[in-house]
Amino acid sequence: MKTIKSLRKYLKLNPFNIENSENISGLRLFHTGILLLAAAPSIAFLLLIISSIIGSLNRKENYFVDKYNLPFLSASILMFINCIIINIRADFINNQNPSLAWIGLLNWIPFFWFFWIFQIYLKNEILRIKAAKYLLIGSLPVLFSGLSQYFLGWYGPYEILNKLITWYQRPLSEGGGVTGLFNNYNYYGAWLSILLALAVGLYLIESENKIFKTITLILICSFVYMIILSTSRNALLAVLITLILLFPIKSKSIKFLLLSAFAGICVLIINLIPIFSSNIQNKIFTFLPSSILEKTALDSLDTFNSFPRIELWLKAIKLIRSNLLIGYGGGSFSDLYDISDGKFEGMQHTHNIFLEIAFNYGLPCSILIIGTMLFILIKNINTYFLKRNKELLKNNYEFLDFNKAWITSFLIFISLHMFDITYFDGRISILAWILLAGMRQIIKEKIY
16 A cells, blocks of 8 residues: 555656656646636637647557557548548538538547547546546536526626637526536536546545545535536436446445435425425425426326437438448438428437437448447446456555546446437537546556
8 A cells, every 4th residue: 555655646746657848748738628628618629639739749659559549540531431422422411511521520530539649648547536636626617607597597698708718508498407608408417427426436535635525525416416407317317327336335236225215215206396385395496496397207208209319219220221331421410300200390419429420420430439439438347347346456456436437437428428419519528538538548557
């Protein structure tokens, strides 16, 4: 244990284990970028791009040597081929503007590069812990914007530096749940639910610092409360998954029963609110959004129309089968869904990330991207949650809980994107690739 503490101290002083001022400068830009990511994404993107350039100039490893880069490189080639074909046959999708396909590449190809470069800034546990702290500190404006929106009625959009920074804070009557500085309540809930696991991980590893543990616990409670205010069902489910995976109870059966009972009681109370007096209801809805009653009501599950995603998925699968290898290009789903007699208006995407990539760029491309993500995720889960967990505990591995939390955060991202797509908000996409880069580094570490 003394050796680990000495290592911690050394890594804090010299996180790269080398004397390299350029890498340290890149690291500082990376940390500043993720600190500003939620509140000022345009500035954060610029800083992260600069940090990635610095990191690429000073990285000794060859890009092509790492086998995990090759599927993303192959996907990039397929995406370019897709765009070229769409330019040649621009009239085959309801006179679609072919520039949308090229613009859609910005959602993917730069992030394949970030995945490789950001690994240098996440190469050990101390650097990942630092990154998590900066992400959580950077989420304080997210909490503030949501609280001020819900309790003070501060509605936006608030624009700074000629719209370089925009906090939306839409009126609650328009969307139901709290959106905070995001454009949509699902984005708000996704950001908080993905980062919730990192907050829990920091709480579990900082056993000696009581002040830090107290602050982190307050932050965790704030995250959970604001997720409830977002009324995002996916985010609420993510909270339950996080607690099940990270809650410090050794018995899995007891943990599952306790958390299931807690979730059931919460849903039951919400559904029984109408039997209470109006005064009690008003007091409850001062702190809870009334729209959450509709979203968790048991009678909302009675009809097939309550599940528009099923109809979306069936339409998407049918269209994908008609153009299995090439896809239709980014931004094409809305038009094709309407042409194919879709039942619901205003649908912009498939609400499933695997189907979305397959629809836009073809099934092979989707398998390459999501398959690689899942392979990295499963490999980490296998090490930290399944067969090797006992070995890690036996070796008294200090960073066990935090690495499990990091893996859980990406698991939450994947889980959310099985039913919705918040990826197209650049903040969430960058967060996802940072988490994936960190998991790639976890695989590289020799911990036995």
